[in-house]
Structure formats: structure tokens, C-alpha cells
Amino acid sequence: MSEIVKDIDNAVSEEVIEEVAENAQEQAEAAIEETAKPKKASKPPKQKGMKIPYERRKALYGYGFIALWLLGSIYFFMMPVIESIIYSFCDTIPAPDQGGMSLDFVGLKNYKNALTVHPTYPIALPEVLGDTLLKTPLILVFSIFIAIILNQKFKGRTVARAIFFLPVIIATGPVIDIINGNMDSAGTNGGSEQFNSLFETDLVGDLLTFLGIYGISDKLTEIINTLTSDIFNLVWNSGIQILLFLSALQTIPFSAKEAAQMEGATSWEYFWKITLPYISPMIVASLVYTIVDSFVDPENQVMKIVLGMGKNWEFGYQAAMLWLYFIIVAVALGIVIAIVNKFVYYEVG
Amino acid sequence: MATKREERLFEKEMQKIRKARYEKMKAEGIENYLTPEQIRYNKNKKIIGAVWPIFRFLIIFGLGFVILYPIIFMLSTAFRPYEQMNDPSIIWLPKSFTLQNMQETFDIMSFDTTVLNTVRLNLIASVLQVITCSITGYGFARFNFKGKSILFGIVIAMILVPPQIITIPMYLQYAFFDLFGLIPLFNGGETITLINSGWTMYLPAMFANGIRAGLFILIFRQFFRGLPKELEDAAYLDGCGPFKTYIKVMVPNAKTSFLTVFLFSIVWYWNDYYVSSSFFTRNDTVALMLKNLDSELTSRLFNNQTPGIRAMIVWLESGCLLTIAPILIMYIFLQRYFIEGIERSGLVG
Numbered sequence: 001m002s003e004i005v006k007d008i009d010n011a012v013s014e015e016v017i018e019e020v021a022e023n024a025q026e027q028a029e030a031a032i033e034e035t036a037k038p039k040k041a042s043k044p045p046k047q048k049g050m051k052i053p054y055e056r057r058k059a060l061y062g063y064g065f066i067a068l069w070l071l072g073s074i075y076f077f078m079m080p081v082i083e084s085i086i087y088s089f090c091d092t093i094p095a096p097d098q099g100g101m102s103l104d105f106v107g108l109k110n111y112k113n114a115l116t117v118h119p120t121y122p123i124a125l126p127e128v129l130g131d132t133l134l135k136t137p138l139i140l141v142f143s144i145f146i147a148i149i150l151n152q153k154f155k156g157r158t159v160a161r162a163i164f165f166l167p168v169i170i171a172t173g174p175v176i177d178i179i180n181g182n183m184d185s186a187g188t189n190g191g192s193e194q195f196n197s198l199f200e201t202d203l204v205g206d207l208l209t210f211l212g213i214y215g216i217s218d219k220l221t222e223i224i225n226t227l228t229s230d231i232f233n234l235v236w237n238s239g240i241q242i243l244l245f246l247s248a249l250q251t252i253p254f255s256a257k258e259a260a261q262m263e264g265a266t267s268w269e270y271f272w273k274i275t276l277p278y279i280s281p282m283i284v285a286s287l288v289y290t291i292v293d294s295f296v297d298p299e300n301q302v303m304k305i306v307l308g309m310g311k312n313w314e315f316g317y318q319a320a321m322l323w324l325y326f327i328i329v330a331v332a333l334g335i336v337i338a339i340v341n342k343f344v345y346y347e348v349g
Numbered sequence: 350m351a352t353k354r355e356e357r358l359f360e361k362e363m364q365k366i367r368k369a370r371y372e373k374m375k376a377e378g379i380e381n382y383l384t385p386e387q388i389r390y391n392k393n394k395k396i397i398g399a400v401w402p403i404f405r406f407l408i409i410f411g412l413g414f415v416i417l418y419p420i421i422f423m424l425s426t427a428f429r430p431y432e433q434m435n436d437p438s439i440i441w442l443p444k445s446f447t448l449q450n451m452q453e454t455f456d457i458m459s460f461d462t463t464v465l466n467t468v469r470l471n472l473i474a475s476v477l478q479v480i481t482c483s484i485t486g487y488g489f490a491r492f493n494f495k496g497k498s499i500l501f502g503i504v505i506a507m508i509l510v511p512p513q514i515i516t517i518p519m520y521l522q523y524a525f526f527d528l529f530g531l532i533p534l535f536n537g538g539e540t541i542t543l544i545n546s547g548w549t550m551y552l553p554a555m556f557a558n559g560i561r562a563g564l565f566i567l568i569f570r571q572f573f574r575g576l577p578k579e580l581e582d583a584a585y586l587d588g589c590g591p592f593k594t595y596i597k598v599m600v601p602n603a604k605t606s607f608l609t610v611f612l613f614s615i616v617w618y619w620n621d622y623y624v625s626s627s628f629f630t631r632n633d634t635v636a637l638m639l640k641n642l643d644s645e646l647t648s649r650l651f652n653n654q655t656p657g658i659r660a661m662i663v664w665l666e667s668g669c670l671l672t673i674a675p676i677l678i679m680y681i682f683l684q685r686y687f688i689e690g691i692e693r694s695g696l697v698g
């Protein structure tokens with residue numbers, strides 16, 4: 001591998017030198033020609049050796065750089081994707097002797113079944129969608145808040161940062177399942193469950209009752225409840241987002257801070273007028289990450305249903321469900337991004 | 350942009366000047382110098398400056414506790430004798446410590462061989478992945494070629510499409526591996542199976558299509574785009590070809606980015622449950638082992654009787670601790686690079 005690269009490199013570098021020399025010579029010749037016979041239309045300069053112009057050659061190198069990935073993504077990504085789309089239009093019967101799967105084209109039947117016949121899928125779909133739309137802004141606001149705190153200067157900042165990024169290291173894979181007590185044998189008391197039962201209080205309800213407000217709005221109460229009672233999941237799910245916002249906060253130029261101080265901006269004004277515009281591109285990135293992350297989470301209801309389908313060998317049905325889900329998610333994502341993008345401030349330059 | 354040191358110096362100097370000026374004004378009567386609004390602004394700032402650190406400490410301490418809770422719980426449980434699990438007088442500190450749980454879990458998971466196996470898979474795949482993703486990212490960052498935006502769209506699609514969608518086609522591809530029909534030519538018309546071999550991890554990584562490869566390509570692209578173009582121009586003028594330029598000039602400049610991606614790659618491969626559970630039928634990796642720990646426990650320690658609700662928790666938490674221990678130790682030593690790396694790796698921009 002590296003030898004080939006070296007070979008190519010040597011060849012290329014020689015060519016480059018040659019061409020540079022040739023070009024210079026040609027230009028000189030052309031100049032002499034022009035001065036000698038100014039009235040004659042100058043012919044296009046003759047090229048010897050490599051005939052591909054520099055720009056085209058660079059483009060070819062571009063292909064060279066991505067060739068490995070391109071091959072891989074055809075084999076490991078695009079082909080499986082296409083195959084899975086084909087499955088979704090077929091009845092699949094496992095057949096180990098003919099390449100694993102025999103297909104029976106049935107058109108849109110799988111999609112129709114998923115939406116009309118399946119007992120839980122059509123109910124779970126809007127639920128998961130709503131849940132995500134509720135949780136995403138919470139996670140974003142929370143992680144911006146934490147990122148701003150972690151960006152301030154105080155003693156023990158390094159330790160605080162290390163703790164807040166711990167979920168990034170741990171919160172994937174089966175460890176979080178045990179922590180959440182979600183193992184196959186239901187009822188295993190994990191850390192988070194114990195945490196929730198230790199600190200379970202209906203603070204919001206109590207407060208609202210205390211204030212004499214009863215059932216002002218179920219949705220509002222639900223949002224506040226998610227924030228207060230589910231703080232465990234909130235904190236454990238926003239590691240990457242905090243990281244992204246923190247890195248965005250570091251890009252705010254010092255001159256902006258200085259100017260704001262000179263003008264006598266309060267911290268509140270500083271946040272809205274300087275911090276938020278500067279980190280707004282990252283808001284889009286975290287938004288995409290949060291939404292995708294919560295949709296792909298194997299613990300959400302739709303994913304549970306869909307992954308359970310695989311056990312019955314109904315891969316066509318499963319594929320149809322997944323693609324339906326994915327399309328809905330993609331459309332939702334597209335709409336959200338289109339809206340948010342209007343408020344994003346990109347620095348010129 | 351000012352460096353950190355300049356910033357600190359500036360801040361210090363400003364404070365000194367402000368203090369001196371304020372003392373002077375106070376001596377001469379503050380009303381002569383400032384409008385009432387300014388006085389109010391200063392007062393507010395002083396109050397916030399005194400109160401905010403307390404709040405900040407409370408917030409960080411509280412949330413830090415939420416994050417650390419499962420780990421403290423893990424530590425408390427893993428070394429606790431099994432009988433003391435149901436003792437209501439014990440919350441955190443058990444009455445006696447034992448290493449028996451750890452030992453038994455270690456044996457059941459056959460932790461020594463599993464860990465070596467996982468480390469091998471992990472390191473090879475991560476190294477391959479970092480190399481290929483960086484090459485691809487560089488190709489996308491610095492070369493213009495036809496269809497670049499479409500190809501980059503595929504990279505984005507790789508991030509967005511959940512891996513579960515393509516599990517089944519991928520499984521079939523691995524089970525009847527023919528590499529575009531090449532392998533049967535040499536193998537007498539037979540395909541080979543890659544299921545249960547490390548190649549299911551190495552091959553995609555080799556072609557920049559491993560776990561979360563899309564994200565890594567994106568990170569590298571952003572980083573390389575942020576480097577000054579003059580670096581390469583100088584190399585080209587000196588007669589370097591693009592590949593040599595990449596290796597000699599760009600790679601040394603991208604060290605932090607490489608380290609970040611490498612660390613994240615290791616973490617994600619370590620925690621990966623999806624790939625290993627789809628393509629391995631044996632318990633070969635730590636994550637897979639942990640996921641199946643409860644069924645192993647049932648058959649080995651409880652003679653296939655269904656154990657009680659909290660009976661297995663000590664072993665499960667020991668398994669968790671064993672699983673995250675290597676990655677946690679790595680994180681404690683390298684957390685600086687995780688955090689600073691992502692801040693500098695050019696995710697922003």
C-alpha cells in the first residue's frame with residue numbers, strides 16, 4: 001500500500017517539475033514569438049507530455065483520495081441500502097442455499113400493513129415523534145446552559161468538564177442498559193432506577209397546587225415534568241451536545257467580549273446578542289445529532305417493535321417499517337432544519 | 350484572536366485599572382463621575398459576581414452527582430457481599446467488602462481472553478478507520494471534482510441512516526462474501542463466510558465505512574478545510590505530489606484531530622454492541638459478554654432457576670465495572686485530549 005503511494009508520489013513529483021519547466025519554456029517561446037511576429041495570430045501553445053490540465057489533474061487526485069471510501073461505501077453502504085429498499089417491497093423467505101433470501105415481490109403491501117394492520121406500530125410512531133420533539137429543545141437549552149457554565153473560569157473546571165463528558169464515554173452500549181435497569185430480565189434495579197426512586201418527588205405538581213393552579217395545561221406540566229423528573233436521562237443524553245457547544249463557545253473572538261464590556265452590556269444582553277449568534281451554526285449540528293440519536297435509540301418504542309420483527313424472520317416487513325420511519329424522521333428533520341436555518345448567523349469569511 | 354495568555358493578562362490589567370479608578374472616584378464623590386444608570390449597572394454586576402459562583406457551584410455539584418451516581422452505585426454494589434443487598438440499613442457503605450462478586454464475574458465473562466480479543470479488534474479497526482477517514486476527509490476538503498456534492502451527500506446519509514436498516518443485507522453480504530464476484534473465481538465457485546471473524550470489523554474500517562465513519566469523515570473534512578492553503582501551495586511548489594503533501598505536511602498539522610478521532614473511535618468500538626451482536630455468534634467482545642451476562646448468570650450460578658429481582662445486581666454491576674474500567678482509566682489519563690481535542694479539531698466552522 002505505502003509503496004504504491006510512494007511510487008505514485010515519485011512519478012507525480014517528477015511530472016510536476018517537468019511540467020513547470022515546460023510551461024516556463026513554452027511561455028518564454030510564446031512571448032518571443034509574439035514580439036517577433038505581432039500580427040500573426042498566435043497558435044495555441046503546443047503541449048508535450050502530460051496533456052491533462054492542472055485543474056483536471058487535481059480533480060483526479062481528489063477522486064484518488066476518496067476512492068477507497070467510495071469503493072467501501074458502495075459495498076458496505078449503498079448496496080445494503082438498496083437491497084433493504086428492495087426487501088421492503090417483497091415478502092422475504094429465508095433460503096440458505098440461494099444467497100440467503102428468496103424474494104417475492106408484493107408491492108406496497110408491507111407499507112400498508114405496517115400502517116393499518118400492525119397493532120402497535122401506528123400508535124408508537126406519533127408518540128416517538130412527539131416525544132423527540134419535546135425532548136430535543138430541552139436537551140439543547142440544557143446543554144447550552146451547561147456549556148456556558150463550563151466555559152467560565154473557576155476552580156476545578158477541568159474536573160467538572162471531565163465529569164460532564166463522562167456520559168460520552170459510557171452512555172453507549174449495554175452499560176447504560178444496566179445502569180438504566182433495562183436488561184432482558186425486567187425488574188433488575190439499576191442505578192438510574194434507584195436514583196429516580198430515591199429522589200422521586202412531584203415538585204412541579206406540588207408547586208402548582210400550592211399556587212392554586214390546577215391542570216392549567218397538560219402539555220406544559222408534561223414538559224416541566226420531563227425536565228424535573230427525568231433529569232437523569234437529560235444529563236446523560238447531552239454529553240456530545242455540551243461538547244459541541246463548548247467548542248463553539250471557544251470560537252467567540254475576544255474582541256467581541258471586549259467590545260461588549262466597553263459598551264456596558266449585561267450578561268443577559270451579551271448572551272442574546274453575542275453568544276447565541278456565534279454558536280448558532282452549532283445549534284443546527286446539535287439539533288441534527290440529538291434528533292438522529294433519539295430516533296435511532298434502540299430503547300424507543302418504534303425501534304423496539306421494529307427490531308423485534310427480525311426475530312420472526314419477517315425482514316421485508318421490518319425493512320418497510322424502518323424505511324417508513326426513516327422517511328418520516330427525515331422529513332421532520334428537514335422541516336426543523338429549514339426553520340432553524342433562517343435564524344442561523346454565519347460569519348462572513 | 351488573542352491567545353489565552355493575552356486574554357488573562359488583559360483581564361488582570363483591566364481589573365487593576367478599574368479598581369484604581371473606582372477608588373479615585375469614590376474619594377472624590379462618585380456622583381460627579383457616573384450617571385445613576387451606570388452606578389446601578391456597576392452595583393448589579395457586583396451582586397451577580399458575588400452570588401453567581403455559589404449558584405454555579407450548586408448546579409455543577411448537583412448535576413455532577415447525577416452523572417456520578419451510577420458509578421458510585423456500581424462501586425458500592427460490586428464489592429458488596431450478596432446477602433447485604435437486601436439489608437435495608439445499608440445504602441452506600443456495605444458492612445464488609447468482598448472481591449467474590451468480581452472474581453465470579455471475571456470467570457463467567459472469561460474476562461482476560463475477552464478483553465484481549467476486544468482490544469485487538471478495537472485497536473486494528475480504530476487505526477484503520479482513522480487512516481482511511483482522514484484520507485477521505487482530506488479529499489473532500491481540498492479537491493474539486495465532479496459530483497463532489499452528491500458524494501458528500503452520501504457521507505451525510507451515512508450519518509443519518511440508522512445502521513439497523515442495513516443489518517440484514519450486511520449480514521447476507523458477510524455470510525456469502527464474494528466481493529463483487531471476485532472471490533468465487535479463486536475459490537472454485539464458493540463464497541466464504543466472514544461471520545464470527547474480525548474481518549466484519551476490519552473490512553468496513555479499511556474502506557472508511559466503520560462505526561460512525563461518516564461523522565469522522567466530516568470531522569476531518571472540517572479540520573482540513575480550516576488549515577491554511579499556503580501550507581500545501583508551498584509543498585506543491587517544492588515538488589511534492591498531493592499524496593506526499595498529505596503525508597508530510599497535512600498529517601503532522603492534524604495531530605490533535607487524529608488523536609481525538611482515534612480516541613472516540615476506540616470508545617465507540619469498545620462500547621459497540623450492534624456490530625458485534627449482529628455479526629458475532631460467540632461472545633467475543635466485552636460489550637457482547639456484558640449484554641449476555643444475565644443469561645450466563647442464570648445458567649451458571651442459579652442452576653437455570655429464575656433468580657429474584659435484585660439477586661443478580663451485584664454480579665451485573667461488577668460486570669459493568671469490569672467493562673468500563675479499561676475505558677475509564679484511559680479517560681482519566683487522556684480526558685484532556687478528549688476535551689481540548691474536540692475544541693481544536695475544527696468541528697466548528
